[in-house]
Amino acid sequence: MMTGVERVVQKVSSTRSFARVAPHFVPAIDRAVHRLTRGRVLLSASLLPGAVLVSTGAKSGLTRRTPLACIPADPADSAWLLVGSNFGRPGHPAWTANLLAHPDVEINWRGRDIPVRARLLSGAEREGAWATALAFWPPYARYQERVEREIRLFRLDRR
Template sequence: MRSVRFVQTVSATRGFARVAPYVFPALDRAVHRLTRGKVLLSAHLLPGLVLTSTGAKSGLPRRTPLACMPEEDGDSWILVGSNFGRPGHPAWSYNLLAHPDARVSWKGQDIPVRARLLERAEREAAWEAVLEFWPPYAAYQARVQREIRLFRLVQR
């Protein structure tokens, strides 16, 4: 439990936000590829998946390793567009807004999903659950002017 608290403390820092977006996704993609979709390094801290979305502008497939919050039904996930507490929304969130049909690699399975941006009361309820799940998201939100996007991914 102490190691989780330590990771939460470190991940809420500005220094982590500067370095992590360049280091962790590249490592996750490499390990995910080498293990044929069975392992994500970041999933040892938080549950993770690899999202394959369609580029909003390019129309090309874009693979992005992401932390996620699996929902109790087992058929859906919440994605948090925190971008490590950096000012802009993450690219993958624009992709899902433009093309909500996507795929996730989850525990070695390739699953077709549909994404939906959460708004108003539904977003507030999900945000409370997300903060309980991973408290550093509150520090990310405090650093940015934008409202962090939350998406629900549901199996198609």
């Protein structure tokens, strides 16, 4: 059952204003707190399950640390879904290009570093995962309505 706070957060996060402002401060705050607590705390995870994606930049080749909402795809913590919503903004988030170029990555999940392989979902598999994502966080539907691109959806499996 959804709490009043969750309803408010979902409503606010579905707005265009949030989409304009959030990308500039939410990831930066999450990265700073995660680093300062040596991976024990991810602030956004108090609202949604979260992980820090450690990937290689598609163009730069540099290590990138990106805090993201992360949907557990199975109860054994061996697979996760990542939604490239970019807060409902027009372009794909950079981390999705990183996964396409370098699919062997790592996530920090609940304070543990886990090597995973990312796979872009398509077809029926994507449809099923999208339904899971919408059940998990309904604002994803609003994000998709606002953009012409198909939001990228990745499955991460343990390596």
